[in-house]
Amino acid sequence: MNFRETLKINEKGHLSIGGADCVDLVREFGSPLYVYDEAHIRNMMRIYRETIEEEYGGNGLVLYASKAFSCEAMYAIAKSERIGADVVSGGELYTAMQAGFPAKDICMHGNNKLPQEISYALDCGVGLIVVDAYSEADRIEAEAEKRGAIQDVLIRINPGVEAHTHAYVQTATPDSKFGFPIAGGEAEKIAAYVLTKKHLRLLGYHCHIGSQIFEKQSFVLAAEKCLKFAADVKKTLNFAPHVLNFGGGFGVWYTDADEKIPVEGYRTYLSALISAVKKACAEYHLELPRLLIEPGRSIVAEAGITLYTVGAIKEIPGIRKYIAIDGGMFENPRFCLYRSKYTAMLANRATEPCTERVSLAGKCCESGDLIGDDFNLPAARLGDIVAVLTTGAYNYSMASNYNRNLIPPAVLVHEGKAEYIVRPQTYEDLVRADVIPARLK
Ligand SMILES: *Cc1c(COP(=O)(O)O)cnc(C)c1O
Numbered sequence: 001m002n003f004r005e006t007l008k009i010n011e012k013g014h015l016s017i018g019g020a021d022c023v024d025l026v027r028e029f030g031s032p033l034y035v036y037d038e039a040h041i042r043n044m045m046r047i048y049r050e051t052i053e054e055e056y057g058g059n060g061l062v063l064y065a066s067k068a069f070s071c072e073a074m075y076a077i078a079k080s081e082r083i084g085a086d087v088v089s090g091g092e093l094y095t096a097m098q099a100g101f102p103a104k105d106i107c108m109h110g111n112n113k114l115p116q117e118i119s120y121a122l123d124c125g126v127g128l129i130v131v132d133a134y135s136e137a138d139r140i141e142a143e144a145e146k147r148g149a150i151q152d153v154l155i156r157i158n159p160g161v162e163a164h165t166h167a168y169v170q171t172a173t174p175d176s177k178f179g180f181p182i183a184g185g186e187a188e189k190i191a192a193y194v195l196t197k198k199h200l201r202l203l204g205y206h207c208h209i210g211s212q213i214f215e216k217q218s219f220v221l222a223a224e225k226c227l228k229f230a231a232d233v234k235k236t237l238n239f240a241p242h243v244l245n246f247g248g249g250f251g252v253w254y255t256d257a258d259e260k261i262p263v264e265g266y267r268t269y270l271s272a273l274i275s276a277v278k279k280a281c282a283e284y285h286l287e288l289p290r291l292l293i294e295p296g297r298s299i300v301a302e303a304g305i306t307l308y309t310v311g312a313i314k315e316i317p318g319i320r321k322y323i324a325i326d327g328g329m330f331e332n333p334r335f336c337l338y339r340s341k342y343t344a345m346l347a348n349r350a351t352e353p354c355t356e357r358v359s360l361a362g363k364c365c366e367s368g369d370l371i372g373d374d375f376n377l378p379a380a381r382l383g384d385i386v387a388v389l390t391t392g393a394y395n396y397s398m399a400s401n402y403n404r405n406l407i408p409p410a411v412l413v414h415e416g417k418a419e420y421i422v423r424p425q426t427y428e429d430l431v432r433a434d435v436i437p438a439r440l441k
Pocket of ligand 1: 065067068086109208210211212247248249250294295296297298
């Protein structure tokens with residue numbers, strides 16, 4: 001049933017992921033449960049790495065954008081697939097370090113890196129920091145000077161390409177909290193500033209044009225604009241980039257409104273980018289820079305599903321039917337945040353035809369707490385197991401303890417066997433940081 005081997009329907013009529021029966025998974029680990037197929041994660045990491053090796057002479061590095069799903073096991077997998085990681089906070093960096101991830105292969109982002117995050121990044125020896133503010137350049141300089149070190153940095157630039165799923169918008173005056181616009185000369189000004197810093201080594205530029213993008217031309221256009229900028233700066237400041245980082249953003253399948261791209265198909269996104277870089281470098285007489293990309297969603301989204309148990313069913317006659325599951329916005333806030341669409345199945349009745357259109361309601365005290373409002377399912381019964389697909393990215397990483405619900409555990413399936421990569425929370429975890437001041441006792 002699945003074009004990439006991750007999801008199948010087994011002989012019992014149950015959904016399976018990576019060879020593990022979803023009904024057995026819930027029996028063993030309970031629900032809600034995040035489940036990841038290790039093979040798919042590795043295949044995605046490999047396709048990007050191999051494309052850089054085969055089409056760009058290996059002169060680059062794939063950085064897993066760990067904000068999509070950050071836990072120690074993910075960094076361990078990335079390390080074993082010989083790719084790097086990007087982090088956007090001290091917490092993600094700490095998680096990577098705990099997993100024994102090589103700091104030199106880490107690129108640090110953030111539009112407001114805290115003083116202690118910058119200091120921690122330098123202590124760890126992070127390979128690259130992407131500068132996104134003047135004050136930050138000053139702070140990294142000061143921290144590097146204190147250590148008698150020189151920190152490699154990129155500058156985050158905004159090429160004025162705003163990418164959407166199937167379209168892009170070119171904006172003359174980009175309005176974003178991220179990056180320095182090329183238009184108007186802001187990007188060049190910060191480059192000139194960073195070049196005056198003795199303890200910063202400017203290696204090049206970074207841009208990230210958006211997320212869930214299917215249109216290859218968006219990446220091509222961004223590359224063209226960045227290289228045109230690089231050529232201009234070479235003329236004015238005599239600085240040519242050694243590194244260009246084009247961020248992530250490659251789209252994934254959530255519903256049949258999205259393209260279904262086989263693993264091998266992601267090669268073409270990188271190929272288009274590589275061709276554009278080669279062409280522009282030839283045109284502007286620039287040396288080919290080291291190429292970095294930062295895919296997050298496309299590596300983990302389709303590798304993951306979430307399993308739930310149906311606990312209550314409510315029909316509002318003539319209006320809608322609510323199937324209430326044991327999760328909700330505390331473990332998947334994306335519908336509440338972005339009206340994101342998903343596909344769901346009954347994992348224990350995976351061969352039955354869909355006969356109903358229903359809303360999947362969470363258990364939080366918010367009327368808006370839904371996983372979605374237009375799922376096609378067979379008529380659900382109490383105790384059925386609902387699988388929501390493509391939940392591997394930005395679900396666990398956005399989870400909270402809202403209503404003091406426990407954040408579900410995550411398991412990783414390898415050759416049909418599942419193991420915890422994130423253990424279940426307990427009620428003790430919830431009160432661990434709580435304090436009652438003496439005067440309240
Ligand atoms: C979010 C983000 C990414 C990853 O984007 P995906 O859409 O998950 O591939 C990469 N780089 C930066 C700077 C980001 O903010």
